[in-house]
Amino acid sequence: MVPHLITALKGPINELEARVLESMPATERWFRLEWMEHTPTFYASVDLRNAGFKLAPVDTNLFPGGFNHLTPQMLPQAVQAAMAAIEKICPEARNLLVIPETDARCSFYLESLATLARIFTQAGLNVRFGTLDSSITEPTELGMANGDSLVVEPLVRRRGRLTLKGFDPCTILLNNDLSAGTPPQLMGLHEQYLLPPLHAGWTVRRKSQHFRAYEEVAKRFAKLLGMDPWLITPMFASVDLHGKKGLEALQTAADAQLTKVRRKYKEYGINEKPFVIIKSDVGSYGRGVMTVRDAKDIETLAERLPENLGQQVIVQEGVPTHERVHEAVAEPVVYMMDRYVVGGFYRVHAHRGIDENLNAPGASYVPLAFADSPHLPRPGEKPGASAPNRFYMYGVIGRLAMLAASYELEATDPQAEAEAA
Incomplete structure (x- = not known):
C-alpha cells in the first residue's frame, strides 16, 4: 500500500532521478568500493527533504528510534x-545487550525497542535491555499502549565487562545518544563490542562535522x-x-547563506524565497529549530538563542518540502542497518509549513513503500511516475549520508588519533 504522494515533478529533480537510475550499475559499484574502505555505522536514520528541484539530507541520527513505524513487510x-552486521563484528555472538535512553517510558519509544528486539531475536540473538537509570534496581516491566510490555534491568559492571544478572553479552548495542554525557559504566569496555562507539554520541559528535563529511x-x-x-547537498556554516x-x-x-542560495535559485530559475534553518550543533530532538528568511530577523530572536540552541549552532540552507500525505506537509525518513536500506516512513505534520521543522509534537508517521523493495527500481519509466524509482533515489541519498557518518566517525575516532600521535 503506497501512500498518496504529491511531489513537485518539474525541474532538475526529474533530471536527477533519471541520472541516478541510468547510473545504477556505477552507483552500486561506487558504494560497494566505498564500503570496502569504510565501515558502515551500525544503524542510522536520515531525514530527507524533497524540494522538487533538489533532494538533500537535513539530519542523520546514529541512534535511531522509530523502528515501530516500519511495516511488518520491511522486517x-x-x-x-x-x-550481516553481527556476522562481521562478532560471528559467534549469542547475547545482545541493548542500552536504551535513560527515560525509556514513552510507549512509542518502548514499541521501537520491542521492534529492535524482534529484529535481533530473528537474527539469532538473545536480547535483553539494560538501563542507565540508577532508580531501577531490579528487573522492571514497562507497559506499552498496545498492551505489550518490555523488561529493563539494572546494569552490572564487572571489571572490563558490562552485564546483567545471569546475562553476559559479547555485543552491546547503544540506543542512547549520550546527549547527557558519557556514563562511566560505558568506559573502558575493552572485552566487548560497543555499537555504535562512544564517540558517535552527542558528547563528542557535532552536526557540522557530519555535514562537512557529507x-x-x-x-x-x-x-x-x-x-x-x-542538487543533493544542503549548504551550511x-x-x-x-x-x-x-x-x-x-x-x-545567515546573510551569507541566504546570498548563496539566491545565486543558486537564479542559476536554476527557481521561483522560491530562500530561507535558512538555525539549529544546535548537537542533538536536540528537534527543539529550538528556527526558520529565518532575513538575517535582520535574528535580532528579535536574540534572547531565546542561548536557551534554545546552546552556544554552538549551524546555519543550514533551508530545503523546502513539496511532498504531501493526505494534504499534510511530509518528509521521507530512511532507515539503514549495516550498509543496507531496510525501510522508512514519511514524517507528516498537518500544522507545519513547507519551510518548517517537522520533527515536532503533533507529527504522525506513514510507512514508505519500501515493502516493494527500494533496490528494485524500474528503469525506463518517466521520472517521478514510479514510487519504487523515487524511493530508490531516497535510498541512494540516505546511503550517502550514512557513508558520510562513517567518514565522520573515522575522523573523530580517539583510538586512531592516539595511534597517529
Missing part, C-alpha cells in the same frame, strides 16, 4: 541486515554522475555564539 530486510561524499558522488553536488559578537556572527553567517 525481513532488517533481519538480513542485522545478520559535502566531501556528495562532491565525489556528483562527479561520478556528472552533476552539480548542490557553523557559528560560535560565545561572546558579545556571537549574534553578529550568526547574522553574518
